[in-house]
Every structure is written in C-alpha cells, then in structure tokens.
Amino acid sequence: MNDFENLSISSAIEGLANKNFTSLELTEFFIKKIEKNKDLNCFITSTFDKAIEMAKISDQKIKENEARPLEGIPIGMKDLFCTNGVRTTAGSKILENFVPFYESTVSNNLWNSGAIMLGKTNMDEFAMGSANTTSFFGNVKNPLGSKVNKELVPGGSSGGSASAVSSGLCLGSTGSDTGGSIRQPASFCGLVGLKPTYGRCSRFGMIAFASSLDQAGPITKTVEDSALMLQAMVSFDKRDSTSSRQSIPDFSDFKKLSIKGKRIGIPKEYMIDGLNSDIKKIWDSGISWFKSEGAEILEISLPHTKSALPTYYIIAPAEASANLARYDGIRYGFRHNADDLNDLYQKTRGFGFGKEVKRRLMIGTYVLSAGYYDAYYLKALKVRKLISQDFEDSFQKCDLILTPTTPNVAFAIGEKQTNPIEMYLNDVLTVPASLAGLPAISVPSGFNSEKLPIGLQLIGKPFDEISVLAAGAVIEESRGF
Amino acid sequence: MSIDNSTVKKVAKLARIEINEEEETTLIIELNNILGWVDELKQVNTDSVEPMLSVFNESMQMREDKAESNFDNNQILDNSPESNSGFFVVPKVVE
Known part of the structure; x- marks a missing residue:
C-alpha cells in the first residue's frame, strides 16, 4: 500500500485524477492510521462506514470524469460543525449524546465538493481553550511532542483537527477561530491555518461560542491546500444573517499574484514582552524574505493592540x-x-x-x-471599535501585516493550568485580527532550537484572502524546508 | 472592584449554574484576577467612540414572512432527555 501520510490535498487530487490510487485506498489508509494512533485522541467520533461509502461514490465519479473539486479527499471535521445523523458534541458533556438532524452549511459545502468525512475531531469544550485540555473527551496530544520526548499540547481550540493533519491521519481538516483557534494550533503543529474574513463562511449549523467573532476555516499542510479547502467551504447563506454577499473569487488565483511592490506592515506593538527569542528571529527572517521578493517593508503602529x-x-x-x-x-x-x-x-x-x-x-x-x-461590556465594544480603526488606518499605508502567530511554541500538557490568564495570553497576537474580522493565516516559518515549529501570521484587508494566501506562499518558498 | 462570595452566588444564580463551595472559593479568586486584569481598559479614552457590536456592515435583507420547516416533531423530540405524547417533559411547575 502507498504511504499517503505526507501527501498534500493538491497532490492527492492529481494522484486520483491520474488513477495512481483510488479514494477507497486513500480512505482505508487513513482509517488504519487513525486506529493505530488512538493515543493522540484526535477524534471524538469516527465515521469509517460513512467514509467508505463516500469514497466508493467518489471513485465512481472520478471514473465517470465527473470529479468535483475535492473529490475523494478524506478530511477531519471539527466536532463543532453539526453533521446530520452523526453525533456532534462541541467537546462537551452537555452535548455528549446530541445527534443533529441537519447539516452545517460549511460541512455540507465540503461534502458537495466531494470531500470524505473520516470523523469528528476533538476540541476544547465549546471552543474555549488554547491547549485542547478543556475537552470533556480528554486532551489531544501534539504528534511533534515525540521529537522532544514530551507530551505537548496541540494548541486549541481546534487541537484535534491540527494534530490529525500533522500526524497524517487525514489530508486536511476544518477548524473554527474565535480568537485564534485555527491559527494557534496550526502554528503549534507546523501547519497552515487560515481564518477567513468574518462572513465568508456561513455560521449555520456551527455550534455558537461568540457569534460576532466565530469564523470557520481550513487547517492544511500547504497554502495551496488551504486555498482549495477554503474554496469549498465558503458560500453566501441566507440562513446566517451575517453571511457575506461579497463576490467569491477563485482563491487559487493567489498563485498569479506577485508580492513585488506590495507594502508589508510590521506592527511595533506586536514586539511584546515575553516574545520567545527564536520566534523573534524567525519574524526577522520573514521580513528579509519579503524584502528579497521585492516587497516594501514599513513599520506601522496599531496603538490599541495591548487592549485587544x-x-x-x-x-x-x-x-x-x-x-x-x-x-x-x-x-x-x-x-x-x-x-x-x-x-x-x-x-x-x-x-x-x-x-x-x-x-x-x-x-x-x-x-x-x-x-x-x-x-465592562459597553466599554469593550468601544475599545473594539478603536482596535478595528487601528487596522483600517494601517491598511491605508500597507497591504498586509506580518507578525508572529504566537508568543511561544507548543508547551507541555499540564502547563499554564493554574492561572487562566496565563493560558489566555497564548492568543495575544491572534485576537486583534479576530476583533476586526480580518482574514489571517498562520504559515510554518521555522523552528526553535528543539526543532518545534514556529508560525508567522499574515493579516490582510477585509475579503482579501488572495493576498494573504499569496504572501503565505512566499514564506513557503523562502523558508528552506 | 472586588468580587465576594455573595456576588459569585448571585452571578451563578443569574447564569443558572449550580456551584459547590469549593468552586465558589476558586471562582472568587479567578474572577477577581480576570476582572482586575480587564480593568486596564478603563484607561483607554473612549469619549465619543461608537460601540462596535459587529464588524459586519452589509445591510441585512428582508425575506418573505413565511414559515418554513423541514423538520418533523419526532426528529426534534428524539434529542430530548424526556418526552411524552409529542411534548417535552419538565418537572411540575404548578402546585
């Protein structure tokens, strides 16, 4: 049997089209792999029978030259998305036996694109957490922990999704991001995590945490895969009152977009106390990569960052x-x-x-x-306006903003459990873009001395996911691994 | 600002969450820490700033005032902890 664990979605699509392997072979490979790696605790519910059934349909479609964009691609679905007839828990005891009789728009869009559901991935309870330690179904382990002989957290709240992709248990997965829940685990697990603009993905059927912030997005191995999954996930949906009617571009156009001449802002306020020195170094490398590609680098100020x-x-x-x-x-x-x-x-x-x-x-x-x-509440809403205004002002001067994704790399399970604020500080660099509803991506950019991954974050203008993806691709090409 | 045990009891009641004594003690400390920390927002000048409830700025569309449902009662009741004759069952609410 082929070894599919390092396969990207784009190469899997090619392999399926060229009949190098079938979707059933792919799906069976991942089912076995999931069963072998139960200790990582990536999945709350597995849906193997359904996956096999879906794979057979996909193989038929491929045979008849009717393949849809993600035909036959096995993925993990965060257990925050309601799936018709499949238990959906949001990582909580209170929904331990909840079986929805409807499908979330995002998951429905993915199935209509031909993606295959291997199961529902573990997560912090109601997406409240940054280490995947608050799940009623137990914590998830980061597969990269074995590199340093420690049990490391995968980040959260989309920790099961990130760990599953990182350990090769599926080709991609869905996440949801309220304050960093896609970008932070992607960074901790060495993956690409994209939070699109608020309103791009429908929230219908996505179990609500904070409705003015919640936004779905993909967790993948590559920027190209991120664009492919995002394309399948987005849609205007009349069942979500804040679903956007903005036209949906072909996200793969990011490949045609040059970063030359683009203005990249470096916000001085993100140089926070406690920023890990290895991460600072990678941030500097990132700046030099964009310079080499002909981008213009300028220091910007987002004065209310501290209040975010x-x-x-x-x-x-x-x-x-x-x-x-x-x-x-x-x-x-x-x-x-x-x-x-x-x-x-x-x-x-x-x-x-x-x-x-x-x-x-x-x-x-x-x-x-x-x-x-x-x-408290009214005051916070006013400060939110100021934070959003900071970004608006900065985007008069620059096209994209480059920052680290997290102040530190993945930490050990059990750390940061005594003081809640210590855990909350994980999201200090991702929360501002969430409050402003902006698209932001985390891309693996380097490693610390222990070889744990470090992600850089790119924040874009509203609905400009294409520039965010294009800049992400520059990191991928420049980082040298 | 400080949160004491009567505040914690009151808030727990408002949130309809039963907490035991041990939880109460921990919550007093944690809520004081967290609220003390968010208190720094008081230093931000927000005079004449409009509160921002959402970043979404597209106008919401009107739709026809027509009931639509694709679900039947049984599907809905299947998820309920207790139902009887097509109704949700709750403890007796009138004496």
Whole structure:
C-alpha cells in the first residue's frame, strides 16, 4: 500500500485524477492510521462506514470524469460543525449524546465538493481553550511532542483537527477561530491555518461560542491546500444573517499574484514582552524574505493592540453567556434530574459544563449584569471599535501585516493550568485580527532550537484572502524546508 | 472592584449554574484576577467612540414572512432527555 501520510490535498487530487490510487485506498489508509494512533485522541467520533461509502461514490465519479473539486479527499471535521445523523458534541458533556438532524452549511459545502468525512475531531469544550485540555473527551496530544520526548499540547481550540493533519491521519481538516483557534494550533503543529474574513463562511449549523467573532476555516499542510479547502467551504447563506454577499473569487488565483511592490506592515506593538527569542528571529527572517521578493517593508503602529486581549475576554464571554443559555436540559443534551425546574437548569448546567466554560459564563454574565454593563461590556465594544480603526488606518499605508502567530511554541500538557490568564495570553497576537474580522493565516516559518515549529501570521484587508494566501506562499518558498 | 462570595452566588444564580463551595472559593479568586486584569481598559479614552457590536456592515435583507420547516416533531423530540405524547417533559411547575 502507498504511504499517503505526507501527501498534500493538491497532490492527492492529481494522484486520483491520474488513477495512481483510488479514494477507497486513500480512505482505508487513513482509517488504519487513525486506529493505530488512538493515543493522540484526535477524534471524538469516527465515521469509517460513512467514509467508505463516500469514497466508493467518489471513485465512481472520478471514473465517470465527473470529479468535483475535492473529490475523494478524506478530511477531519471539527466536532463543532453539526453533521446530520452523526453525533456532534462541541467537546462537551452537555452535548455528549446530541445527534443533529441537519447539516452545517460549511460541512455540507465540503461534502458537495466531494470531500470524505473520516470523523469528528476533538476540541476544547465549546471552543474555549488554547491547549485542547478543556475537552470533556480528554486532551489531544501534539504528534511533534515525540521529537522532544514530551507530551505537548496541540494548541486549541481546534487541537484535534491540527494534530490529525500533522500526524497524517487525514489530508486536511476544518477548524473554527474565535480568537485564534485555527491559527494557534496550526502554528503549534507546523501547519497552515487560515481564518477567513468574518462572513465568508456561513455560521449555520456551527455550534455558537461568540457569534460576532466565530469564523470557520481550513487547517492544511500547504497554502495551496488551504486555498482549495477554503474554496469549498465558503458560500453566501441566507440562513446566517451575517453571511457575506461579497463576490467569491477563485482563491487559487493567489498563485498569479506577485508580492513585488506590495507594502508589508510590521506592527511595533506586536514586539511584546515575553516574545520567545527564536520566534523573534524567525519574524526577522520573514521580513528579509519579503524584502528579497521585492516587497516594501514599513513599520506601522496599531496603538490599541495591548487592549485587544482584555476586550476579547469581555466580549467573547458575554456573547457566550447568551449563546449557551440554550443548554437547559430540556430540549436536547444532558439533563440532571431535579424536583423543580430551576433546580433542573442549575444542576444540568453545573454538572454538564466543564470548569473553563463555567468560568467564562460567569464572567460573561457578570459583565452583562445590571450595574456593570456600561463599565465592562459597553466599554469593550468601544475599545473594539478603536482596535478595528487601528487596522483600517494601517491598511491605508500597507497591504498586509506580518507578525508572529504566537508568543511561544507548543508547551507541555499540564502547563499554564493554574492561572487562566496565563493560558489566555497564548492568543495575544491572534485576537486583534479576530476583533476586526480580518482574514489571517498562520504559515510554518521555522523552528526553535528543539526543532518545534514556529508560525508567522499574515493579516490582510477585509475579503482579501488572495493576498494573504499569496504572501503565505512566499514564506513557503523562502523558508528552506 | 472586588468580587465576594455573595456576588459569585448571585452571578451563578443569574447564569443558572449550580456551584459547590469549593468552586465558589476558586471562582472568587479567578474572577477577581480576570476582572482586575480587564480593568486596564478603563484607561483607554473612549469619549465619543461608537460601540462596535459587529464588524459586519452589509445591510441585512428582508425575506418573505413565511414559515418554513423541514423538520418533523419526532426528529426534534428524539434529542430530548424526556418526552411524552409529542411534548417535552419538565418537572411540575404548578402546585
């Protein structure tokens, strides 16, 4: 049997078209690989029978020259996307037995493009976490930990998705990003993670965390694969009131776009205290790569960067406290029995939610409560405007912004568990683009002294994913591995 | 600003989350830390700044006021912890 674990989506599409292998062979390879690597805990639910069935249909389509864009490509689906007839848990006990009877728009789009579902990937509970340690179904391991003889976190919240692609258990996977949940795990696992512009991907059927921030995107091995998956995921959807009607380009056009003459902004405020020195070095290398490609480098200022994380930790919990009010133990999900209705709600939610989720629901409820709304929530909404304005002003001067994705590389499982703020600081460099709804990609750019991957982040103008991808490709070509 | 045990109890009640004494003690410390940390926003001048609820700036479209449902009752009730004769079952709410 072929060894498919290092295959990219683009090369798999070619191999399938040239009849070098079939989708069934590919799918069976990954099923075996997933079974062999259960200790990584990448999947909450596997859907192997469904995968085989889908692969057979794909092989038939390829045979009849009717292949769709992702025909026969086995992927992992983050367990945040509702899948018709397949258990969808969002990593929570409260949805442990929830089986949706509808399909999320993003997953539906992928299946309509011919992609094959191997299973539902593990994640932080309700996407609240940066290490994949808050999942009710146990933490996920980063496969790169074996390089340093440590059990490392894959990042979060899309940790199962990132670990699965990194360890070759699938060709690509979906993630969702509220404050960094695609880009940070991609960076920790040596992968490409793309959060598109807010509104590009429909949120219909995606279990809500913070609705004004949540956005789906792909986690892949290459920039080209990222463009391929993104193309399949995006659509205008009338079932999501914030789904964008902006025209959808051919994202593969990024290959035709030259970075020569483009202006790349380097925000001085991202040079934070505690930025790992290896990461700083790679950031400098990134700057030199773009210079060599003929881009113009300029220092920019995003003065409210420092306020982004505290702003996020008011807005996201506030929205979560409203969104998660639906888990009441009555219509679906876990129920803790009780004698009266109020007790039923409180026990169901007290036992059904994990620690981190409860913590954030408490913060969210507090900042929205009478007497504190103006001081916290309204204040945060105003600062969000200032953060967004900073980007708008900067994009008058530059076309793209280059920063590190994370302040540090992947850390050991069990670290940063005592003080929640220490964990939250993981997202300090990804949250600003989330608050501004901008497209941003993390691309593997180098390694630290222990050979753990380091990602650089490129942030673009609204709906300019093509430039973000083109710049990502420059990193891929220049980094020398 | 400081959060004491009565505030934690009140917020937990508002959020409909039962917490035990141990959780209460931890939450007092954690919420004080987190809210103390986000307090730094008070230093940002936001005079005459409009609050930003969403980055989405396309106008929402009107649609016909017509009920649409592709689901039947049984599909919906299948996910409920307890149902009877086509209804969700809850504890007795009237004496």
